[in-house]
Amino acid sequence: MSQTIDPTVVEQVTALARRARTASRHLALMSRAEKDAALLLLADAVDAAATAVVEANAEDLERGRAAGMSASLQDRLRLDETRVAAVAQALRDVAALPDPVGEIVRGSTLANGLQIRQVRVPMGVIGMIYEARPNVTVDAAGLALKSGNAVLLRGGSAAASSNHALVTVLRESLAAQGLPADAITLLEEGGRDAARALMTARGHVDLVIPRGGADLIQTVVRESTVPVIETGVGVCHVYVDRAADLDKAQAVTVNAKTQRPSVCNAAESLLVHRDVAADFLPKVLTDLAGAGVRLHVAPEVTEYAEAAGAAYELASEEDFGTEWHGLELSVAVVDDVDEAMERIRKYGTGHTEAIVTEDRGAARRFTAEVDAAVVMVNASTRFTDGGEFGFGAEIGISTQKLHARGPMALPELTTTKWVVEGDGHTR
Amino acid sequence: MSQTIDPTVVEQVTALARRARTASRHLALMSRAEKDAALLLLADAVDAAATAVVEANAEDLERGRAAGMSASLQDRLRLDETRVAAVAQALRDVAALPDPVGEIVRGSTLANGLQIRQVRVPMGVIGMIYEARPNVTVDAAGLALKSGNAVLLRGGSAAASSNHALVTVLRESLAAQGLPADAITLLEEGGRDAARALMTARGHVDLVIPRGGADLIQTVVRESTVPVIETGVGVCHVYVDRAADLDKAQAVTVNAKTQRPSVCNAAESLLVHRDVAADFLPKVLTDLAGAGVRLHVAPEVTEYAEAAGAAYELASEEDFGTEWHGLELSVAVVDDVDEAMERIRKYGTGHTEAIVTEDRGAARRFTAEVDAAVVMVNASTRFTDGGEFGFGAEIGISTQKLHARGPMALPELTTTKWVVEGDGHTR
Structure with a gap:
C-alpha cells in the first residue's frame, strides 16, 4: 500500500471531484454549437484578463528566480501579452475542430432485428498532472470542454499564481455563461498529497494524464489506481x-x-x-x-x-x-x-x-x-x-499501448458506449 | 508500496515473460493464413488429447470435492469429452474470424506529402488472471494467438491439473509446428506471488486482464502497475x-x-x-x-x-x-x-x-x-x-472506459502504430 495520504486532503479532492462529476453530466449533453460558443467566450475572457494574468505570472517568475530556477524553465513559465494572446487563440482553434462526441464509430442491425451502435461519449472527469507550464492549464481546459469532460488540474507549484489567475478567469466566464464553473477546477491546496489524492480517486476520476518529465510520469504510473495514460518520454x-x-x-x-x-x-x-x-x-x-x-x-x-x-x-x-x-x-x-x-x-x-x-x-x-x-x-x-498529423490540438503523445498511442487529440479524450435498441427482444 | 513479492518468483515470472516477449515478435509477423493453420492444428491436438485432459480434470474435481467445493463451482470446473470437443471447436471458430492485425484504421497524405497511416498491431504480451474455468485457458490462448500476442496464463489453483494438461498439449503442438511454444505459457509455480509478479511485470507484460468475481478484479486493479482492463462485474x-x-x-x-x-x-x-x-x-x-x-x-x-x-x-x-x-x-x-x-x-x-x-x-x-x-x-x-453482437469470441466484457468498453473481441486485443513515410521530410 502507498504511504498514507492526509485524509483531509483526500476529502477535499474527493469533494472537488464530485462537483466536477456533476458538471461533467451537463457538459456531456451540450451540443457542438454550445461548446464552441463557450470556448470562444472563454478565449475572449482570457484576452480581456491579459494584464492580470501577466502580473500573476510575474509573481511566479519572481519566486522562480529567487529559488534559482534555470533560464529554460523560466522561459517555459513566462507569459507575456503575446503568449497570453496565443493561449486565448488556442481555445478558438479548439472551437474550430470537429466534436468527437456523438460520432457513431460502428453499428449494425443484427439478424434478430436488434440495432446496435457504438457511440463516442465523454470520459467524464479527467485529471491532469503537469509541471510549470501555464499554457497547459488553458489547453487542457479547452480540450476537455470540447470533448465534454470536466477537468481537475494539478499544475506545478512554480506556476501557482499564473494558474490561479487563468483558472479564475475561465471559471468566472463559465459561470457568467450559465455553465457549471466546476467543469474546470484547479487543485490549489494540499501539496503533493493533493496530486496523490487525485491519482487514487478511483470512481471519481476516470483518467489521469501526466505531462512532464520521466520522473513525474513514473511516479503517477506507480501511485495511480485511476487509469493513467503515459505521455511524452522520448528517447x-x-x-x-x-x-x-x-x-x-x-x-x-x-x-x-x-x-x-x-x-x-x-x-x-x-x-x-x-x-x-x-x-x-x-x-x-x-x-x-x-x-x-x-x-x-x-x-x-x-x-x-x-x-x-x-x-x-x-x-x-x-x-x-x-x-x-x-x-x-x-x-x-x-x-x-x-x-x-x-x-x-x-x-x-x-x-x-x-x-x-x-x-x-x-x-x-x-x-x-x-x-x-x-x-x-x-x-x-x-x-x-x-x-x-492534422488533428489540431493534442493533449500529449501517448507512449503506451492501451487506449491511445501517439498524438492524443480530441477523440482520444472520449470513450464509447454501446446503444442497443430492440422491441422487447429476449434471448 | 505493496507487500514484498518473493524475489525468486519475480525472477521466474520475469524470465517467462521475456521468453513470451521473444515469442510475441514471431507471432506479430505471422500472416492470417499461418495463424489460422496453427489454430486448426491446436484444435486437433486438443481433440486428440481429450482422454488425458478429462483424466487431469478428474484429479482437480477429486481435490475440489475433498475440499468441499460447491456443486456450481464443480460444474464450472468439469470437463467431459463433450466439453473438451467444445473447447477445441472454439479454436476453430477463432480461426474463422477476421484477423485484426494489419488493419489500417485511418490514414492520410498530409499537405507536405508525408503519408501517415494508423495500423493495428498486436499488444505483445498479455497476462490473464482467472478462476477455475479451464475453458478460459484455451479460449484466451486462441484469441491471443489470433491477435498476434503471446499470453501468460495464471488460472485458479483448483484447475491446476486441467490447465497443465491443456497447456502442455497446446505448447507441444506449437513446437511440433515449428512455432515458439512460449507463445502460450502457464504460470504454475509461485502461488499468489506469481500472480502479483505478473501484475507488476511492467515493461515485460503489456496488459493484464482479470476474469472472475469482484474480489479478484479489485485485487488486480489495486496491485497492478501493468495496465489492466477490468471485466465483468455487472449490477x-x-x-x-x-x-x-x-x-x-x-x-x-x-x-x-x-x-x-x-x-x-x-x-x-x-x-x-x-x-x-x-x-x-x-x-x-x-x-x-x-x-x-x-x-x-x-x-x-x-x-x-x-x-x-x-x-x-x-x-x-x-x-x-x-x-x-x-x-x-x-x-x-x-x-x-x-x-x-x-x-x-x-x-x-x-x-x-x-x-x-x-x-x-x-x-x-x-x-x-x-x-x-x-x-x-x-x-x-x-x-x-x-x-x-456478431464479434465471434470475446475475452470478457470491459466495464472500464479506457481502451475498450463492452464486449472485448479480437480488435480490442491489439493496439495501433503510426507509420509515417516521407522522402527526406524535415520541419
Whole structure:
C-alpha cells in the first residue's frame, strides 16, 4: 500500500471531484454549437484578463528566480501579452475542430432485428498532472470542454499564481455563461498529497494524464489506481541504413536533433550503418557540431567526432538511454538493421523511431518490427505531433499501448458506449 | 508500496515473460493464413488429447470435492469429452474470424506529402488472471494467438491439473509446428506471488486482464502497475418506464433475470415507475416467483411480493448494489426516469442498463445520460455479449472506459502504430 495520504486532503479532492462529476453530466449533453460558443467566450475572457494574468505570472517568475530556477524553465513559465494572446487563440482553434462526441464509430442491425451502435461519449472527469507550464492549464481546459469532460488540474507549484489567475478567469466566464464553473477546477491546496489524492480517486476520476518529465510520469504510473495514460518520454533514434540517401539522412538527422531539442520528439541517438559510416559521419557530425550539439559517442565514432571539431565524450551505457532535452546526441555504428532494432528495443521508449533508407525491404522490416507509437521512414522524428498529423490540438503523445498511442487529440479524450435498441427482444 | 513479492518468483515470472516477449515478435509477423493453420492444428491436438485432459480434470474435481467445493463451482470446473470437443471447436471458430492485425484504421497524405497511416498491431504480451474455468485457458490462448500476442496464463489453483494438461498439449503442438511454444505459457509455480509478479511485470507484460468475481478484479486493479482492463462485474438494472409496453417489460425482465442467472449480464435489480407498479408488479413478480427467484424488495413492494407468493425479504441498502449470481433480484419503485437514473448511478457498475419504454423522449434521455458500457432499450440485458453482437469470441466484457468498453473481441486485443513515410521530410 502507498504511504498514507492526509485524509483531509483526500476529502477535499474527493469533494472537488464530485462537483466536477456533476458538471461533467451537463457538459456531456451540450451540443457542438454550445461548446464552441463557450470556448470562444472563454478565449475572449482570457484576452480581456491579459494584464492580470501577466502580473500573476510575474509573481511566479519572481519566486522562480529567487529559488534559482534555470533560464529554460523560466522561459517555459513566462507569459507575456503575446503568449497570453496565443493561449486565448488556442481555445478558438479548439472551437474550430470537429466534436468527437456523438460520432457513431460502428453499428449494425443484427439478424434478430436488434440495432446496435457504438457511440463516442465523454470520459467524464479527467485529471491532469503537469509541471510549470501555464499554457497547459488553458489547453487542457479547452480540450476537455470540447470533448465534454470536466477537468481537475494539478499544475506545478512554480506556476501557482499564473494558474490561479487563468483558472479564475475561465471559471468566472463559465459561470457568467450559465455553465457549471466546476467543469474546470484547479487543485490549489494540499501539496503533493493533493496530486496523490487525485491519482487514487478511483470512481471519481476516470483518467489521469501526466505531462512532464520521466520522473513525474513514473511516479503517477506507480501511485495511480485511476487509469493513467503515459505521455511524452522520448528517447527517439534516427537509424541511417546502408541504403540511405545520405543527403536525406543528413537533413533528417540535423532537423530531428536541432529544430527544437527540448521536446519529446527530438532525436536523442543516431545509429549509422557501418558501410556508410565513413561517408556519412564526417558530414553530419560537422553540421551537428556547427549547430552546437555535444556528442556522446561509441569508441569507433571518436575519430569522426574529433575530425569534425565537435565537443564530444565517450558515451556511457546510460548515455544511450538518455533523453537529453537539449543539444546533445549519442552516436553509434551498427552492423545492420537487426542491430539497430536491437538497440531501439533496449534503449528506446516506444515514442518515435526513424529509419533513413531507399531499400524497400529494410523499410518494411523496420516499420513492421519496431515497437513504437510512431515509426518514420525518411522523415524527421519531429513530425510526431497532433498539429503536424492534422488533428489540431493534442493533449500529449501517448507512449503506451492501451487506449491511445501517439498524438492524443480530441477523440482520444472520449470513450464509447454501446446503444442497443430492440422491441422487447429476449434471448 | 505493496507487500514484498518473493524475489525468486519475480525472477521466474520475469524470465517467462521475456521468453513470451521473444515469442510475441514471431507471432506479430505471422500472416492470417499461418495463424489460422496453427489454430486448426491446436484444435486437433486438443481433440486428440481429450482422454488425458478429462483424466487431469478428474484429479482437480477429486481435490475440489475433498475440499468441499460447491456443486456450481464443480460444474464450472468439469470437463467431459463433450466439453473438451467444445473447447477445441472454439479454436476453430477463432480461426474463422477476421484477423485484426494489419488493419489500417485511418490514414492520410498530409499537405507536405508525408503519408501517415494508423495500423493495428498486436499488444505483445498479455497476462490473464482467472478462476477455475479451464475453458478460459484455451479460449484466451486462441484469441491471443489470433491477435498476434503471446499470453501468460495464471488460472485458479483448483484447475491446476486441467490447465497443465491443456497447456502442455497446446505448447507441444506449437513446437511440433515449428512455432515458439512460449507463445502460450502457464504460470504454475509461485502461488499468489506469481500472480502479483505478473501484475507488476511492467515493461515485460503489456496488459493484464482479470476474469472472475469482484474480489479478484479489485485485487488486480489495486496491485497492478501493468495496465489492466477490468471485466465483468455487472449490477445490471431493468427500468420499466411509465410508458412501457408491459408485455415487453415482462418478457425482458424475466429473460434478463432467469435465462442464465449466474453471468454478469443478468439483471440484478428491477426498477418500476410508480404509475405502472400496480399493473406491472403482480404479473412480473408472479412469473419471477414461478421461476424460483427470491426477491429483495423496497417496503412498498412487499404487498406485491406477498400477493405473488414469492419468497422475499425487505431489501437492505447493500442488497441494491449486490450482484446475486443466481435467482435473486432486488425490486424498487421509482417516481420517474430521473430517480431510476440516480439509482443506476449509485448502485450500477457501468456494465449494462436497460429501459423498457415506448416513449422516445425517455429512451433518448436514458441512452444519453446513463453511463454504462451498454444501454439497452426494450431488450434484455443478456444481449451484452461478443457472440450476440456478431464479434465471434470475446475475452470478457470491459466495464472500464479506457481502451475498450463492452464486449472485448479480437480488435480490442491489439493496439495501433503510426507509420509515417516521407522522402527526406524535415520541419
